[in-house]
Amino acid sequence: MLGLVLPVYLNVAIDLLTAFILLLSFVMLSSKWISFYIHAYGIQSFLIFILTLILGIETHSVDLYLVALLTLIVRCLIVPYMLLNMMKKFNIKEEINLSIKIPASIIMGLILTVFGYFLIFKLIHNFVPDIIINSAAIALSLIFIGFFMIISRYTTITQILGLLVIENGIFLFSVILTPTLPLIVELVVLFDILVTVVAMLILSMVMKIKTDSFSTGMLNRLVG
Amino acid sequence: MKIIVLIFLLLPLISGIAALVFRNKRFAEYITFISSAGTLAISIYYLLFLLHFHSITLLNNAIIIDKFSAYIILLVAVVYFLSSMYSISYMKFAIKNEGLTDNEFFRYYLLINLFALTMLVAPILNNMALYLIDIELTTVTSSFLVITEVTEKSIEAAWKYIVIVSSGISIALLGTVLFYLAGNIHGIHHGVYSIISSLDWTVLSAHAAYLNKDLVKIAFVLIVIGLGTKVGLAPMHTWLPDAHSEAPAPISTMLSASLLNTAMYGIMRYFNIAGKNLGFNYPQEIMIIIGLFTIFIGVMGIINQKTTKRLFAYSSIEHMGIISLGFGLGGLFGTFGALFQMLAHSLSKPIMFYGSGNLLHKYKTKDIKAIKGAIYTMPKTAFLYVAGALTLVGAPPSAVFIGEFMILLESFKRSDYLISVILIILLISAFIAILAKINSMIFGVSKDESIYDANRLKITKDDFSITSLMPMAVPLILTIILGLYIPSPLKLFLNGIVRIIIK
Numbered sequence: 001m002l003g004l005v006l007p008v009y010l011n012v013a014i015d016l017l018t019a020f021i022l023l024l025s026f027v028m029l030s031s032k033w034i035s036f037y038i039h040a041y042g043i044q045s046f047l048i049f050i051l052t053l054i055l056g057i058e059t060h061s062v063d064l065y066l067v068a069l070l071t072l073i074v075r076c077l078i079v080p081y082m083l084l085n086m087m088k089k090f091n092i093k094e095e096i097n098l099s100i101k102i103p104a105s106i107i108m109g110l111i112l113t114v115f116g117y118f119l120i121f122k123l124i125h126n127f128v129p130d131i132i133i134n135s136a137a138i139a140l141s142l143i144f145i146g147f148f149m150i151i152s153r154y155t156t157i158t159q160i161l162g163l164l165v166i167e168n169g170i171f172l173f174s175v176i177l178t179p180t181l182p183l184i185v186e187l188v189v190l191f192d193i194l195v196t197v198v199a200m201l202i203l204s205m206v207m208k209i210k211t212d213s214f215s216t217g218m219l220n221r222l223v224g
Numbered sequence: 225m226k227i228i229v230l231i232f233l234l235l236p237l238i239s240g241i242a243a244l245v246f247r248n249k250r251f252a253e254y255i256t257f258i259s260s261a262g263t264l265a266i267s268i269y270y271l272l273f274l275l276h277f278h279s280i281t282l283l284n285n286a287i288i289i290d291k292f293s294a295y296i297i298l299l300v301a302v303v304y305f306l307s308s309m310y311s312i313s314y315m316k317f318a319i320k321n322e323g324l325t326d327n328e329f330f331r332y333y334l335l336i337n338l339f340a341l342t343m344l345v346a347p348i349l350n351n352m353a354l355y356l357i358d359i360e361l362t363t364v365t366s367s368f369l370v371i372t373e374v375t376e377k378s379i380e381a382a383w384k385y386i387v388i389v390s391s392g393i394s395i396a397l398l399g400t401v402l403f404y405l406a407g408n409i410h411g412i413h414h415g416v417y418s419i420i421s422s423l424d425w426t427v428l429s430a431h432a433a434y435l436n437k438d439l440v441k442i443a444f445v446l447i448v449i450g451l452g453t454k455v456g457l458a459p460m461h462t463w464l465p466d467a468h469s470e471a472p473a474p475i476s477t478m479l480s481a482s483l484l485n486t487a488m489y490g491i492m493r494y495f496n497i498a499g500k501n502l503g504f505n506y507p508q509e510i511m512i513i514i515g516l517f518t519i520f521i522g523v524m525g526i527i528n529q530k531t532t533k534r535l536f537a538y539s540s541i542e543h544m545g546i547i548s549l550g551f552g553l554g555g556l557f558g559t560f561g562a563l564f565q566m567l568a569h570s571l572s573k574p575i576m577f578y579g580s581g582n583l584l585h586k587y588k589t590k591d592i593k594a595i596k597g598a599i600y601t602m603p604k605t606a607f608l609y610v611a612g613a614l615t616l617v618g619a620p621p622s623a624v625f626i627g628e629f630m631i632l633l634e635s636f637k638r639s640d641y642l643i644s645v646i647l648i649i650l651l652i653s654a655f656i657a658i659l660a661k662i663n664s665m666i667f668g669v670s671k672d673e674s675i676y677d678a679n680r681l682k683i684t685k686d687d688f689s690i691t692s693l694m695p696m697a698v699p700l701i702l703t704i705i706l707g708l709y710i711p712s713p714l715k716l717f718l719n720g721i722v723r724i725i726i727k
Contacts, residue, residue, distance in 0.1 A: 166391060173398065203368075203383055206374060207379050207383065211376055222384075
């Protein structure tokens with residue numbers, strides 16, 4: 001838990017950064033092109049890196065520095081690089097198949113954000129300062145938006161990105177609410193993201209070779 | 225003890241890498257077999273050791289093997305052993321019938337060992353978050369095993385599996401963060417001393433009373449949803465029938481008989497903490513409701529199935545429902561019955577999946593309607609298959625019968641007659657549905673008719689070799705013996721686990 005008294009600059013910084021993080025997830029919801037998604041994810045991860053770094057400086061915690069550095073390397077550089085590389089390799093220019101259209105998606109995102117806020121308010125408003133409630137609510141709504149992206153977009157890459165947004169949300173949640181979380185946990189989670197993303201990329205490459213598409217809309221043979 | 229644990233973990237790792245590096249088929253098969261036999265021997269050694277000791281603790285409490293962990297390790301090791309034996313004959317047929325390439329063959333042997341390793345590591349970890357990440361690694365390794373034979377269907381199954389289960393694990397991770405927060409928040413209100421900054425089972429379980437109650441409630445629900453995805457609790461079970469039916473038979477068995485138990489183990493650890501914190505009523509009610517719903521979905525799936533392996537995948541869902549119902553009913557009988565049911569599930573599922581594998585290679589199809597008269601074409605497999613089906617649906621004497629009976633007894637004891645009635649009706653429906661389908665596959669035609677496979681080729685009478693029959697016969701004998709009598713060391717051991725869970 002962060003200290004109950006925070007300096008003013010930190011309040012402003014956390015508010016601004018989390019607001020931009022939320023905004024970037026809406027950028028993802030409102031776009032039709034896969035490269036937009038990947039860039040928005042990269043920038044979102046970069047903002048989370050800055051937030052972690054600021055919190056590390058404020059709490060004088062070496063662990064947080066390390067976590068921030070690894071976040072920069074894994075979430076912000078390696079993962080987007082792998083995704084973009086794959087797009088280049090397979091020359092993907094296809095648009096995303098949406099099951100829910102963009103305006104409806106954005107409204108849905110808004111509803112999920114408000115829902116996340118109420119949930120987190122009811123849950124922890126007794127024992128944490130307001131600033132933490134705001135950012136924790138944003139973290140929770142990132143998780144919801146990630147799930148929404150998985151169910152509403154029919155492309156393997158957007159489903160991977162949906163999972164990554166969920167992971168970002170959980171990471172933000174744990175950094176804001178429990179900065180003392182053991183370092184080993186954060187390290188292993190990052191390792192896990194890397195492994196899962198690589199595995200999913202290989203799977204979607206196999207799928208591309210076999211079915212000549214990244215669309216998951218045709219995965220409807222196994223029913224019942 | 226350190227050395228033994230190290231050997232225990234290195235065996236599957238080394239054999240997997242060796243299988244890939246040396247690229248010799250016989251060598252890959254035998255080293256996997258030897259490593260699984262070694263793992264099984266060590267897991268039995270743990271069991272004997274823990275009869276007299278409380279737990280094995282290593283690396284500053286990072287690794288703790290108590291009775292519950294050792295039990296799960298035993299279940300995993302048994303299935304690993306059986307699967308590595310069955311793989312020898314299964315892969316021969318896969319190369320012959322489905323044109324498996326050498327690369328796919330060695331990748332299979334690398335991954336089956338790594339998959340076993342990740343499952344063996346899960347129960348010995350003391351840290352919750354590490355446990356969850358390990359479960360995520362089992363997903364990654366096994367999703368590549370599902371696409372051992374790369375077809376459009378298997379890719380679809382693997383993709384569904386990895387997406388659904390990974391998102392489930394993220395929910396469980398969120399629940400774990402909330403558990404950690406629950407320990408930290410309480411401290412602010414009641415003095416510094418009650419801050420529990422730890423994610424270890426042992427620490428949280430010992431200090432469960434100090435956790436924040438509201439957060440633990442939400443966190444436990446998130447854990448049940450998250451890990452329940454992996455266990456196959458309805459309505460998060462949707463990946464399970466696909467992955468189980470598209471994977472090769474030895475892998476379906478490992479997925480069904482050991483992976484589900486490994487994930488169930490995690491839920492029960494959290495169950496213990498939540499129960500100590502909130503009183504056991506709250507987590508028990510959740511487990512009862514989700515368990516009954518899962519049994520219902522499983523039975524409905526069984527009734528509707530048209531292919532062999534999906535049938536047993538839904539049967540796994542049903543069994544997991546029964547196990548969570550047993551844990552939910554609690555008490556001595558319920559918990560003991562659920563634990564015993566885990567063992568019974570791990571023994572009776574291999575018979576059915578290996579039998580389905582044999583049928584698949586004989587008839588070249590998984591379609592129940594297309595398989596007829598197996599008793600005339602492959603009498604030994606057919607005999608084991610029917611006997612296995614009887615033990616699976618819980619006809620006495622079998623271990624499944626004892627487990628289900630104890631869970632029923634607990635529901636009588638608590639005078640929850642509604643649960644008993646629902647459970648009995650669903651079990652009988654599953655009994656009828658499974659036996660009717662097995663009956664048509666095994667008998668189905670008169671003796672003089674000639675029998676054809678899916679490619680309209682006439683099938684001659686010719687049974688499989690001993691390596692594909694032994695993995696079916698061994699668990700069958702064990703499950704019947706356990707149905708007749710439970711050895712007293714096992715009983716003592718299970719009672720110890722009951723005390724760990726609901727104390």
